[in-house]
Structures are given as structure tokens and as C-alpha cells.
Amino acid sequence: MNGLSPALVPPLLGWYDQGHRDLPWRTLPTPYRVWISEIMLQQTRVEAVRRYFDGWMDALPDIRALAEAEESVYMKLWEGLGYYNRVRNLHRAAVVLCQEYGGQLPADYDKLLSLPGIGEYTAGAIASIAYGIPVPAVDGNVLRVAARLDNDFTPITDARYKKQTRERFAAWMPADRPGDLNQALMELGATICLPNGAPRCGDCPLQHLCLGYHHKNASSLPLRAAKKARRIENRTVLLVRCGTLVGLRQRPSAGLLAGLWELPSLDGHLSPEETRSALAGLGWQLRRMLSLRPARHIFTHVEWHMNGYYIELDNQPEPLTFVSPPALRATYALPSAFRAFLNVIEEEL
Structure with a gap:
């Protein structure tokens, strides 16, 4: 040996x-x-x-x-x-x-x-x-x-x-x-x-x-040193539609997922009433809101626990960018953390 x-x-x-x-x-x-x-x-x-x-x-x-x-x-x-x-x-x-x-x-x-x-x-x-x-x-x-x-x-x-x-x-x-x-x-x-x-x-x-x-x-074997526990972040993710278009937001140029496009989100797990209130304060004109299935995504040091809502708007508020589903599929890089919420429009992508 x-x-x-x-x-x-x-x-x-x-x-x-x-x-x-x-x-x-x-x-x-x-x-x-x-x-x-x-x-x-x-x-x-x-x-x-x-x-x-x-x-x-x-x-x-x-x-x-x-x-x-x-x-x-x-x-x-x-x-x-x-x-x-x-x-x-x-x-x-x-x-x-x-x-x-x-x-x-x-x-x-x-x-x-x-x-x-x-x-x-x-x-x-x-x-x-x-x-x-x-x-x-x-x-x-x-x-x-x-x-x-x-x-x-x-x-x-x-x-x-x-x-x-x-x-x-x-x-x-x-x-x-x-x-x-x-x-x-x-x-x-x-x-x-x-x-x-x-x-x-x-x-x-x-x-x-x-x-x-x-x-x-x-x-x-092998032995590994114990990992630090991941930080848990609760988020409310929004799949936003205005007509046939999907609303995206670009993340900041530094930090997690820097510079990538994302579905907009709010900090914390917000109830429908809290979400409506928060979006009204941002000038969003809601036509309809439906709950989406919760999801979880694990990064190296952070874990996102996400609930979500399907939102239909009568306006296109800043700083969102509204794109067609084909353009989203072909051009905009969206992190896999948001894939679970795209199931609602899967046939359009």
C-alpha cells in the first residue's frame, strides 16, 4: 500500500x-x-x-x-x-x-x-x-x-x-x-x-x-472545515406585466449579482396588503395582483427565501425597463434565482 x-x-x-x-x-x-x-x-x-x-x-x-x-x-x-x-x-x-x-x-x-x-x-x-x-x-x-x-x-x-x-x-x-x-x-x-x-x-x-x-x-474522508451558516434574506419578488411586456430592473454595479437584470423585489415577506401599499407609494398603478408559489435560492454565503406576486400595471413606472418575452429570452441575462417565478409566462418565453 x-x-x-x-x-x-x-x-x-x-x-x-x-x-x-x-x-x-x-x-x-x-x-x-x-x-x-x-x-x-x-x-x-x-x-x-x-x-x-x-x-x-x-x-x-x-x-x-x-x-x-x-x-x-x-x-x-x-x-x-x-x-x-x-x-x-x-x-x-x-x-x-x-x-x-x-x-x-x-x-x-x-x-x-x-x-x-x-x-x-x-x-x-x-x-x-x-x-x-x-x-x-x-x-x-x-x-x-x-x-x-x-x-x-x-x-x-x-x-x-x-x-x-x-x-x-x-x-x-x-x-x-x-x-x-x-x-x-x-x-x-x-x-x-x-x-x-x-x-x-x-x-x-x-x-x-x-x-x-x-x-x-x-x-x-475528506474532512472539511465547518462552513459558516448562510445569511437568510426574505424577499418579495414581483413578476410585473404591462400589456404584453415584462418589467425588469438592473441590479447595482457592485455586490451580489452585480449589473444583472432581475425581476423587481421588495425587502421582507410582504402580505398582499403590504405589497399594494408599498407599490402605490412608488407610483405603480395596479390593475391586478395574484400570489405566486414561494421559492428559495442558495448562493455561496446568502440564502434567499422568496414569496412572489404576479402584477398587472396600467403604467410603466421608472426605474423598470419593459421588454417583450422574446426579448427577455434572447437578450436579457436573468439570474436563475428568478426562474421559478417565470413559470407563469413560460409559454411566452
């Missing part, structure tokens, strides 16, 4: 070669495609990313197209993936790449790391997969595999643990197949060495090396 060691390389690559998932960014692993896929895959399941990735590549097939795109275009393509600063950083990095690197991602780990939105993991993935540079790409999947292999109860959220794990992988990355090894580790963590106490140890090519398995601790 070896734990995390160079002994894992041959069986892991052999397992990967026998049948890994067929993913579009693996079929054609250009630097741009690897970059976009890795940013999309952060906090998002592979099956969901497939659809986003194909749509993105159709609309923005290269770095120059991304650099020249209007914000509304790349934000709409990202709609539903969340963490919108990531797509803004993609655009910022594309502009830098056009200005300083001729519209190409540099074949240099440190230069990749200097670009907006690219951290150690993403730089390692691009460098190894697209350019064959022997550097590791250590994400949560890989840290989980490492903790189980070593039977290590150090919290994987510990920065020192991540640094040490990365250094250990870096010491024996195969010069001829660094990208394949990184992808094999990702694949193992995504399909076999699963999170939440559910590893499929009987199917693992590294079972004979895994100290966590032999000590019967695989299901208990």
Missing part, C-alpha cells in the same frame, strides 16, 4: 485509456476550449455544461470574438451558470490576450496564472491539457482522491494541505502525458471516488494503493 505516490500513474492512466467520458472539450482540446470548459465546470455539473459549452462556441468561437463581444452577449450565454464574475473575467482576460499575446493563450504556466480569473487549477489544466506542460491541476475532486489515498484527515480546505498536495503531484507528473494524468484524476473523482461519503471503491483502479480504503475510512 502506497497512498499518494508515483505508483498510481500506470494503473490510473490505464483505467483512463480503457474508457473515459467523451466530452466535447476533450475531443478537440484547444487552449481556448479547455479554458472555457474549465471555467464553466467550476461549481457546475458536466451534463449541464455540455449545452452551455456548445452554445458558447457557436457564438464566440475564439478569443478575439470573446474580446469584441458586447457584455449583453456573453452574459446571456452564461445565464444560469451563476458566479457571473467568472464570465466577466473571461472577457477581461480575452481583452488582455488580444492586447498582449496576439489573441492566443500563452504556453506558459506563470503567464496563464497572471490573467484575470485564472488560478492555479485552471492554469494547470490549460498548460497540461492543451500544451503538454508537466504541471498539476488540483481541484476539489483531486484533493478528495488524495485525502482518501493517504487516509489523511487534514481538512482539504486548508491552504497548506492544497499546496502540499500540489507539490507532491508536481514532483512526478509524467512528462509525456501530464494532461491525461490530470484528466484521469478529475475523471476518477467525478465518476468513482465520489463525494459525500459515497466512493465506489469496488470499481476503483487505485483500490490496492488506497490507505483510506484499507483503513475503512474512505467514506469518512
Whole structure:
């Protein structure tokens, strides 16, 4: 039994070669495609990313197209993936790449790391997969595999643990197949060495090396530091109509969901009477109001508990922007937090 060691390389690559998932960014692993896929895959399941990735590549097939795109275009393509600063950083990095690197991602780990939105993991993935540079790409999947292999109860959220794990992988990355090894580790963590106490140890090519398995601790690993409780915010969301148009509001340029379009809302859970009073005070001329089903949405540090109302108005009050349902579908990026309230007009979208 070896734990995390160079002994894992041959069986892991052999397992990967026998049948890994067929993913579009693996079929054609250009630097741009690897970059976009890795940013999309952060906090998002592979099956969901497939659809986003194909749509993105159709609309923005290269770095120059991304650099020249209007914000509304790349934000709409990202709609539903969340963490919108990531797509803004993609655009910022594309502009830098056009200005300083001729519209190409540099074949240099440190230069990749200097670009907006690219951290150690993403730089390692691009460098190894697209350019064959022997550097590791250590994400949560890989840290989980490492903790189980070593039977290590150090919290994987510990920065020192991540640094040490990365250094250990870096010491024996195969010069001829660094990208394949990184992808094999990702694949193992995504399909076999699963999170939440559910590893499929009987199917693992590294079972004979895994100290966590032999000590019967695989299901208990990895250890994570306790998270702070999310802050709860109560909101009253309004699906506003004036004739056939839908009322939207743009969020402030800083803070949560900065600069995105949203359905207007009021602080707190307001009763119908409280809502009518609040809107009358804003100059809204209500024709009809119906209750909508409550919804909840979880962000990293905040949790929204939302009730809602369908509102029909006789006027179009500021600061709302009124758009047609087809325009909402095609042009305006609306965070997924509001999707539950759009069911009422789903056939129009």
C-alpha cells in the first residue's frame, strides 16, 4: 500500500485509456476550449455544461470574438451558470490576450496564472491539457482522491494541505502525458471516488494503493472545515406585466449579482396588503395582483427565501425597463434565482 505516490500513474492512466467520458472539450482540446470548459465546470455539473459549452462556441468561437463581444452577449450565454464574475473575467482576460499575446493563450504556466480569473487549477489544466506542460491541476475532486489515498484527515480546505498536495503531484507528473494524468484524476473523482461519503471503491483502479480504503475510512474522508451558516434574506419578488411586456430592473454595479437584470423585489415577506401599499407609494398603478408559489435560492454565503406576486400595471413606472418575452429570452441575462417565478409566462418565453 502506497497512498499518494508515483505508483498510481500506470494503473490510473490505464483505467483512463480503457474508457473515459467523451466530452466535447476533450475531443478537440484547444487552449481556448479547455479554458472555457474549465471555467464553466467550476461549481457546475458536466451534463449541464455540455449545452452551455456548445452554445458558447457557436457564438464566440475564439478569443478575439470573446474580446469584441458586447457584455449583453456573453452574459446571456452564461445565464444560469451563476458566479457571473467568472464570465466577466473571461472577457477581461480575452481583452488582455488580444492586447498582449496576439489573441492566443500563452504556453506558459506563470503567464496563464497572471490573467484575470485564472488560478492555479485552471492554469494547470490549460498548460497540461492543451500544451503538454508537466504541471498539476488540483481541484476539489483531486484533493478528495488524495485525502482518501493517504487516509489523511487534514481538512482539504486548508491552504497548506492544497499546496502540499500540489507539490507532491508536481514532483512526478509524467512528462509525456501530464494532461491525461490530470484528466484521469478529475475523471476518477467525478465518476468513482465520489463525494459525500459515497466512493465506489469496488470499481476503483487505485483500490490496492488506497490507505483510506484499507483503513475503512474512505467514506469518512475528506474532512472539511465547518462552513459558516448562510445569511437568510426574505424577499418579495414581483413578476410585473404591462400589456404584453415584462418589467425588469438592473441590479447595482457592485455586490451580489452585480449589473444583472432581475425581476423587481421588495425587502421582507410582504402580505398582499403590504405589497399594494408599498407599490402605490412608488407610483405603480395596479390593475391586478395574484400570489405566486414561494421559492428559495442558495448562493455561496446568502440564502434567499422568496414569496412572489404576479402584477398587472396600467403604467410603466421608472426605474423598470419593459421588454417583450422574446426579448427577455434572447437578450436579457436573468439570474436563475428568478426562474421559478417565470413559470407563469413560460409559454411566452
